[in-house]
Amino acid sequence: MKKLLLLILLLSQSIYAQKKPAYLTPYEKGNGNQTATYQEAIDYFKLLDKDFESIQMLPMGLTDSGEPLHIVIFNPDKNFNFSDIHKNKAVLLINNGIHPGEPDGIDATIMLYRDLATGKMQAPKNVVLVNIPVYNIGGALNRNSHSRANQNGPESYGFRGNARNYDLNRDFIKNDTRNARSFTEIFHKVKPDVFIDNHVSNGADYQYTFTYVATQHQKLGGNLGNYFKNEMMPEILSGLKAKGIESVPYVNIHGDKPEAGFAQFMDYPRYSTGYASLFDVPGSMPETHMLKDYTSRVKANYAYMVQTIDFIEKNHNTIKELRIANRDNYTPGNKYTLQWTVDSTQVTLLPFLGYDGAYKPSEVSGQQRLYYDRKKPFNKVVRYYQNYSPVLDVVIPKAYIIPKQWWPVTDLLKANNIQMFALEKDTEIEVESYRISGYDTGKNAYEGHYAHYNTKVVAATRKIKFSKGDLVIDTQQPGVKYLLETLEPQATDSYFNWNFFDAILQQKEYFSAYVFEDTAAKLLKDNPKLKADFEAKKTTDKDFGNDAEAQLDWIYQHSPYYEKSHMEYPVCRQIK
Template sequence: MYQTPYEKGNGNQTATYAETIAYFKQLDKDFETIQMLEMGMTDSGEPLHIVIYNPAKKFGFNQLHDNKAVLLLNNGIHPGEPDGIDATMMLYRDLATGKLKTPQNTVIVNIPIYNIGGALNRNSHTRANQNGPESYGFRGNARNYDLNRDFLKSDTKNARSFAEIFHKVNPDIFIDNHVSNGADYQYVFTYIATHHQKLGGSLGLYFKDTMLPQILSDLKEKKIEAIPYVNVHDVKPDGGFEQFMDSPRYSTGYASMFNVPGSMPETHMLKDYASRVAVTYEYMAATLEYIDNNHTKIKELRTENLTNYKPGMRYTLEWKIDSSKVKSLPFLGYEGDYKTSEVTGKPRLFYDRKKPFNKTVPYYQTYKPVTEVTIPESYIIPKSWWNVIDLLKINNIKMEPLAQDIELEVESYRIADFKTGKYSYEGHYPHNNIKIITTVKKIQFHKGDFVISTQQPGVKYLLETLEPQAADSYFSWNFFDAILQQKEYFSAYVFEDTAAKLLKEDTALRRTFETKKKEDKTFAEDADAQLDWIYQHSVYYEKTHMEYPVYRKIK
């Protein structure tokens, strides 16, 4: 009874969107412990759903945490990777019918299919490297966005609705089910775990050293071998690989900003579909059991983690691998070699499944800071930047409007340099290699401008979005591009006389100008560049050009 569409099939078929929703509606109708809700629109025009499983039969958002932890499951973000969709349907059924032990201290919330537009775009060919199922959805959503790059920039209705769900549910643990791409090896199950340094403090170490090892040990008892996501493509993994650092654009990176440990199961694309669904099910079941036995500790560490992000403390915006710190990782692989391609006539990589091996490979798990910032007491953002303010609000950021016009001493950033990608990426041309100049000055703010304290649960979200040098900052994602363009200019034949007068009246300016001409031969030969330099160092130059319009209050 209550067989899922997957179980009714041949083991290589996944439920459609309509079948998935219909199945959960049936569980909602027949079991008092399950409730299904509509929660916000998606780009497809269809609403997102959540399905709550609570043995206490309480479904109000303010009741989910009644002495319990909450596990949030996300499925179908890439509908061509549907393992979690089918596994979660079985998990809910088994919990509702008592086949699985009833959790006493945990509530589960599940988004059945997050990328509805992609699920409706069903086909059998777009996952060219994947071994089943027979048909599946497409990676891009209804507007062709990859939703697992959109959590921070929130270009899609899906992402905005997810933020609403995430903050109403306030999960303690998060799982986002996927299927891998990349090398070939013996494992059916790999995983991306929120990086412990990114998660921070005792919470990060607990997740890395205690929680995750125990869950993986439980899987091993069921004869399921697991390994961190094999982060190599088109090369043999024998040389080792590094732990994936999940930035905030990704689901687990997003969760990490709110002190929620997350994992991204990545079942292996070349293994048969039935095996992949089975291990996804077991991973979720093992995680649920661990949470249920340790819910108090998890919740305590989440709360405690906020103490690591106080004003005056340092926060890392950019990391890189510390290659001096390496561990040996047991690895079950296949011998790889190169042979002549029948297509190109050039060497091509292949794996010989008749030659499995068990050996250790280097694994790089430790990162070191590249760019750090001191956490301010607050940020101030003018009300005119409503596009960013709206995103802060949907992410549950608390802010206070100024009651009156006021002049305040703040830290101000000027964008000194940056690079921009040559090709479109997820609807943007993101900036990188951002350099800033910091000054302290008095700025006139106006009634209604927003003061945003960093002493709130979203402190890491504020740092990752409002500090322009962060990899996924709103500056990086082009939300502030209007400041990069001058709006006023000068006509050279008119400004010539003004420039001469400025140099005559300002001795310091003239000396700096002459020194620059002596030291920079190109500048000395370029009349336009010289006039522009004087213009930019004069009162005539607009102060908003390259002036980052988010300010830091230190005291």
């Protein structure tokens, strides 16, 4: 009898254990409209790390909130040495919570890792996953229910700005935050082959739950860019469609209807995928639609990551080979495009599932306002502009030379694995140098800066004596595109435009007019060419001809007394 009772007890416990849900995520424990808190996400990954040998969680560098970033690695081979991993596998890096009010990817990735670890999803043999559970920790801790005024759930979420109110998806080049500097460390430790940065969209209303920003293929470059555009993304999206999830490129319009057509989002290096492309890493930003319910958004985000893994699994060797070969496009003497504009002559006719948009009087202002009628869905073809035309090219130099005193810049280069060497003695080198001839500056603060734009330079070839310790940077290294985008002052996200060289824009010495008047008169008397140029300018420029102060300043700037460092860009280009 005792044996029978014991058998019944064991059987009942077994049945209960089978019915008990195993490893439910914080999202799954909720009502479908709730997302994991920062601590819940970290604790769950710690649990997976403890219970499964295929998962390892590592603390990395600090963030502005004082908490460290983490990476969570999934490798069924249980080998977490990236030097070994890259010998025969591809690495997919997934970033979550860069905008913690857009948490879909956080919950989707937690479930993805659980499903891989428990065997619910077949583990890939050729892909190792790495994810940053929550990148913007300070924003995630600043939890609320109102800062995403246009978004349909979840019930509470984090804030867009980080602990110091920076938008981290504008900081991948300038590295103002500890978050970005720690991300740089992670990126170059992991050396991803493909990158995903999970987001939620803003903008128009339409039928799609899932949209995406794909790295602009021309900026990615060469055969790699074409492969990403023509093979990789179409196959991933086709797989999504087979699962009943329609998709469309990120609807890059604001304040207008999608029927008007739109262009592909240009992901400059300030953005995560733009930064990744500088190292020949194809990337995407899933942008689930803000007005769709949270459960549908998480499901779509999960499905996209699965389809991406499936593609990499089958094509890991091709991706790795194309990435390596892509560097051959950026050799000294070749042209590199610094500025682009939408090519309106190349149009893709894009099937689009939208809602009828119209205008009606606003109940607030009485003026006409845009609205979308979900009772009137449509399937139309819209004009999509996927190609860009070069606006400004530069010839790739053999090397850059940076004086050692510009350490804030060289420190960032070193953090990005840029190799350089110091001159062992004072050395005269023939270089191409730039003088800043013009620029505009934003009137409003933008991410901690008053950034420059419309930068113009005048180039000159001359011999310059560099000092012992000045740094020479060969362009023939994996970060060549990073060097071009940061050190060429006319590039959109150059270090010049982000104010790293603003000290050269200010004169340090001036003149007293009553003293310099006599000096200026002597300069004109002793230098006939200077006198001729001066008189010609007075003749052709009436304002100048009537401005005594401007005339005196012009002579000063064309005299030996004028400081040569003013407006002289300190980074030089070695051509030969």
